[in-house]
Amino acid sequence: MDPRTAFSCCALLLITLLPLSANASSKLYIVYMGEKKHDDPSAVTASHHDILASVFGSKDESLKSIVYSYKHGFSGFAAMLTGTQAEMLAKFPEVISVKPNTYHEAQTTRSWDFLGLGLNKLPQQTDLLRKANYGEDIIIGVIDSGLS
Structure with missing residues (x-):
């Protein structure tokens, strides 16, 4: 869903x-x-x-x-x-x-695609991933939507 x-x-x-x-x-x-x-x-x-x-x-x-x-x-x-x-x-x-109470609409549920790092990567994006050590020790964001 x-x-x-x-x-x-x-x-x-x-x-x-x-x-x-x-x-x-x-x-x-x-x-x-x-x-x-x-x-x-x-x-x-x-x-x-x-x-x-x-x-x-x-x-x-x-x-x-x-x-x-x-x-x-x-x-x-x-x-x-x-x-x-x-x-x-x-x-x-x-x-x-x-x-x-406030409602915040989610910007994305697919951070990799949102950042342009998905399957259809350009060569410079592949290089970006390597330079960033493939995201090791990096937290992009943690959102608690309140829904369980």
Whole structure:
């Protein structure tokens, strides 16, 4: 499946699963809380629900607003929030940052071809590869698209 089709499927799924309580002014925000305070992933998720419940005033509304809980490498979550709710969350001492979700379109999924180093190489490109030791010890880029 090509990246555009995968993204379209994920976007359709996300739209389908968005909470019904989200009003027109709600947007998806990413809330970063830094290092996990618990080793148990369910405890991390529970802490996300608790902090959201204090903003929404209701555990049910917090459960409806949360889209994803980051609970393994770090602590954070994605939730449908209004601008005012995002500002309230940003003031909590355990919250490091609250940012609106942004989509960045991939420039390429084939770095060698994008750089002109694919199968149809010109002689000067072959020489470039040799001079660059065929990319040994070089990282061109690591992108985490958030899709898994």
